[in-house]
Amino acid sequence: MDRVPSHPVLSCAAAKAWEAGRLPDEAAEWQAMQRAGLALAAAITEDFKEIGGLPADARILVLVGKGHNGGDALLAARALLTAIPAATAEVVFCFGETTLRPLAARALADLRSSVGPRAATRLVAKGAPGLLAPGYALCLDGIFGFQFRPPMDDATADLIHAVNAHPAIRFRAAVDLPSGVGETNAPTVFRADFTYATGIVKQPVLLSAAAASVGRLRYLDLGFFDPVAKLGGPGCPGSASPATDYVLTQDILAPLAALRSSQTDKRTFGHLLVVGGSRSYPGAVVLAVRAALRSGAGLVTAFVPERLAPEYAARHPEAMWVGCPETAAGGLAGGTVDLIQARQSRATAMLMGPGMSAEPEVIETMVAIGRMSAIPLVLDADALRPEVLAAAQGRSVVCTPHAGEYERIGGRAGLRPASGSGDVVTVLKGPLTRIVSNSGGSETGPTYYSPFGGPVLARGGSGDILAGLIGGLLAQSPADPLLAACRGVVWHGRAADLLARARGQVAIELSETLEQLGPALHP
Numbered sequence: 001m002d003r004v005p006s007h008p009v010l011s012c013a014a015a016k017a018w019e020a021g022r023l024p025d026e027a028a029e030w031q032a033m034q035r036a037g038l039a040l041a042a043a044i045t046e047d048f049k050e051i052g053g054l055p056a057d058a059r060i061l062v063l064v065g066k067g068h069n070g071g072d073a074l075l076a077a078r079a080l081l082t083a084i085p086a087a088t089a090e091v092v093f094c095f096g097e098t099t100l101r102p103l104a105a106r107a108l109a110d111l112r113s114s115v116g117p118r119a120a121t122r123l124v125a126k127g128a129p130g131l132l133a134p135g136y137a138l139c140l141d142g143i144f145g146f147q148f149r150p151p152m153d154d155a156t157a158d159l160i161h162a163v164n165a166h167p168a169i170r171f172r173a174a175v176d177l178p179s180g181v182g183e184t185n186a187p188t189v190f191r192a193d194f195t196y197a198t199g200i201v202k203q204p205v206l207l208s209a210a211a212a213s214v215g216r217l218r219y220l221d222l223g224f225f226d227p228v229a230k231l232g233g234p235g236c237p238g239s240a241s242p243a244t245d246y247v248l249t250q251d252i253l254a255p256l257a258a259l260r261s262s263q264t265d266k267r268t269f270g271h272l273l274v275v276g277g278s279r280s281y282p283g284a285v286v287l288a289v290r291a292a293l294r295s296g297a298g299l300v301t302a303f304v305p306e307r308l309a310p311e312y313a314a315r316h317p318e319a320m321w322v323g324c325p326e327t328a329a330g331g332l333a334g335g336t337v338d339l340i341q342a343r344q345s346r347a348t349a350m351l352m353g354p355g356m357s358a359e360p361e362v363i364e365t366m367v368a369i370g371r372m373s374a375i376p377l378v379l380d381a382d383a384l385r386p387e388v389l390a391a392a393q394g395r396s397v398v399c400t401p402h403a404g405e406y407e408r409i410g411g412r413a414g415l416r417p418a419s420g421s422g423d424v425v426t427v428l429k430g431p432l433t434r435i436v437s438n439s440g441g442s443e444t445g446p447t448y449y450s451p452f453g454g455p456v457l458a459r460g461g462s463g464d465i466l467a468g469l470i471g472g473l474l475a476q477s478p479a480d481p482l483l484a485a486c487r488g489v490v491w492h493g494r495a496a497d498l499l500a501r502a503r504g505q506v507a508i509e510l511s512e513t514l515e516q517l518g519p520a521l522h523p
């Protein structure tokens with residue numbers, strides 16, 4: 001099995017210890033801070049495109065504490081003001097300019113020397129919230145980073161309250177962690193639209209208690225880790241044991257962006273069977289098949305109710321469409337099982353579930369297919385039922401539930417579905433999608449988090465496309481369901497990000513993400 005390209009998530013204390021070993025002197029810390037500032041500015045510029053891009057006269061509010069978190073924010077502001085000649089910044093020092101740690105003071109000096117009076121500075125004082133301007137394009141939160149310890153002083157809490165309540169800040173960006181989030185959270189926390197983890201994702205941003213304050217999590221890779229670094233390996237002082245949480249990186253897509261060998265034919269890239277569709281939900285399986293066709297899989301065969309097959313075949317002739325016996329309500333009847341069995345030996349993976357409906361006879365069909373299947377399975381949507389999972393017990397299975405489906409299959413807080421033994425990979429879809437594998441029934445696999453995608457995906461059809469992608473990837477690497485699942489999630493999220501940047505979050509149809517799958521492979 002390939003390892004999953006990802007970087008470890010650390011506690012604040014472990015990140016501090018790690019940083020002490022990796023950044024041994026001020027020169028190394030300054031370099032890291034500069035990389036962080038540039039990476040922040042670049043990432044914010046990209047994400048801002050979802051709401052039309054940073055305006056030419058952007059007014060930026062920069063909240064600065066004493067530490068390096070503030071230094072990162074100041075260097076990000078410097079990069080943004082350098083790139084946008086008419087932009088201005090207001091820098092607010094929560095504890096006064098004289099309290100800045102040396103590198104934060106150096107970042108401020110850099111900002112001033114680079115953009116002069118376009119960066120106005122002031123100290124937060126009692127009543128300061130009233131001094132906020134009527135509107136800002138961007139607020140950068142650099143008050144506290146991973147060294148935050150409660151309590152928070154009243155003036156800072158008042159400022160954060162005022163910024164949170166401000167009606168005209170278009171984009172709120174937290175540097176590393178939202179101020180007030182840490183090993184112990186403060187009662188007052190900066191509410192970010194995006195949180196940009198610098199160099200290392202710190203555990204508190206993954207906790208559900210912080211989710212609303214973190215907004216969308218982004219990971220800025222500053223080059224601290226090898227693509228599949230495990231703690232305890234070379235260059236990772238501070239802990240002897242591997243991390244339990246990992247953040248997925250774009251590197252996972254690299255094999256899909258590389259040249260394919262010339263010595264190949266369609267069978268080299270796997271054969272996915274897709275089982276789905278019903279008279280009530282005819283569209284889902286089409287989306288899944290279209291995504292599978294774009295996953296790079298060599299062959300896709302779809303089993304759908306016979307009345308739907310001719311039209312689907314006319315619209316998407318690249319797939320092989322097999323019309324199957326229907327129930328009275330237009331779902332897949334039991335005879336479907338024999339049709340699949342006849343073709344299974346030539347396939348490498350199967351996706352079952354999109355648009356199948358919850359008709360009792362259809363559920364019986366799904367159970368029979370689960371029992372009969374001899375190839376790795378992706379179970380999505382209507383196939384996410386305890387009885388279907390039980391029927392597939394012992395097989396390699398990827399489940400792709402949202403929170404409701406997860407509950408239905410007996411998932412618990414620890415992301416372990418009630419599936420018994422076998423390799424089960426669970427993709428728990430949500431604002432921060434997480435993937436876990438309980439290979440061989442063990443309860444110990446790490447959890448992988450995807451810092452890609454956003455609310456543009458919160459629409460019907462999103463899961464069908466993801467399931468089709470994962471199915472197509474699984475068909476290409478049937479021995480590694482975890483890799484296929486993680487790769488599919490990253491690819492899907494990244495395509496959604498590109499779509500939102502190109503077309504906004506609102507006036508789109510989700511099938512447009514299919515057009516972004518190609519561009520999404522390239523950083």
Ligand SMILES: NC(=O)C1=CN([C@@H]2O[C@H](COP(=O)(O)OP(=O)(O)OC[C@H]3O[C@@H](n4cnc5c(N)ncnc54)[C@H](O)[C@@H]3O)[C@@H](O)[C@H]2O)[C@@H](O)CC1
Nearest residue numbers: 019032033036067068069144145146147148149151176199
């Ligand atoms: N390895 C990494 O992860 C990197 C971290 N960087 C940034 O550096 C940050 C860490 O920098 P620092 O170590 O300076 O820590 P912080 O930026 O979190 O600042 C800590 C300062 O705030 C003070 N403080 C903590 N709680 C307080 C409270 N309740 N009231 C008043 N003051 C309080 C501390 O005494 C200390 O002086 C990270 O969060 C990140 O933003 C980057 O520069 C790049 C590399």
